Amino acid sequence: MAWYDNFFNGLVQEAWNAAQTDEQTELECDFLNDVLELQPGQRVLDVFCGHGRHALELARMGYAVTGIDISAESIEALRKAAKAEKLAVETHLGDFLTVPPGDGFQAAYCLGNSFSFFPHDQMLAFLRKIAESLVPGGRFVADTAMVAESVLPDFQERNWMQIGDITFLMENEYDIHESCINAQLTYLRDGQTLQRMAKHYVYTMAELQRLFTQAGLILTDRYSSLDGSDFLLGDERLLLIAQKTE
Template identity: 30%
Template structure:
């Protein structure tokens, strides 16, 4: 597979089209309503709040929240995922503002009551300093009493449950191998995903930074956030050894 060297891996439509069914299978999609229940409760969202889903993907949270009466906007770099999101929203007759852009180009000011950043959609930029840039942009986009809700795998949980190789099978003879390794003193996770079907193999490798609860709390403070609450799941359980 050929890619332009100056393009980040997450701008590659081939990746999302090929691996989307793995990341967003029926089980994960079925969990969306209960996740939204948790978002609304933990973030203290009120009816008709204006909310931005930053890195919205195919819009599973955006659309679910719009169906509950929230004023939703979704931003993502993947044209394919946004096409799916727009189609789904239209079929459900939901009015959602969609934008295709690099989230580092966002220039919202004091607009949203809440911002969502879901499914570990953080830490992928080539330049680590851009992580803080994005947090500052999200802070600027929020109203004075706005809330940022982030969903990610914490470094502590990843270390506890870490497996170097995971094999599993899907329908129609599809076999999948996921390989993981950590680098740079447990600050970066390397992923190698392989699909096997009909004697053919597709492979993709990428990496992203991983953060502990403390590291994220410090960075959020640097971005201007005054209070950081950390939970172990969408029910609001403690972020501890059982998270």
């Protein structure tokens, strides 16, 4: 069983949802619309869709979105929201590595920093599934804050955050043998304490480029923000744009 199988529920999900804003979602969807070069009616795959903040917004923009996520809580919330608005959103519950998402998608994306969940072999399998789901020339966007060039120059062992009424503590240990961050997460609210473990695998930019190429995806752009700024050493966010080879 993977560490993330039973991770995304309860207070964890509440904290994540509270940390996102409508403005952020709109900006990210505008970015996706531009870099994925979408046309109305095209099929788009949302990998690790969560409760569907991007899927719903893109469906409102006229795209046929398929969302896949391992959290039953999140998928149920997305289904209800899509049904209420009569939006073209299809949902799949399960691990992307084992649940067939289908094929024939013009575009796919993985936002929200879930791109760092896999060790090398599984990361290659993940990227190959992305490529298999896309039509030739289809485009893919991956979002991560865990690339080596972001994490290692200013590695933080402890970090406190306040998210609404939830206090969040992250305690990180870097495993040099696995190039992996083992994180102990603590959520506090009204006397309630919840602890979870998470793993984030750290890749260099060069490693990611080799993995993408092996999977049949060509990296075309590397941005540090939604405004299209080039990614540089020490930037906190990396947005990778790739295209399936013909």
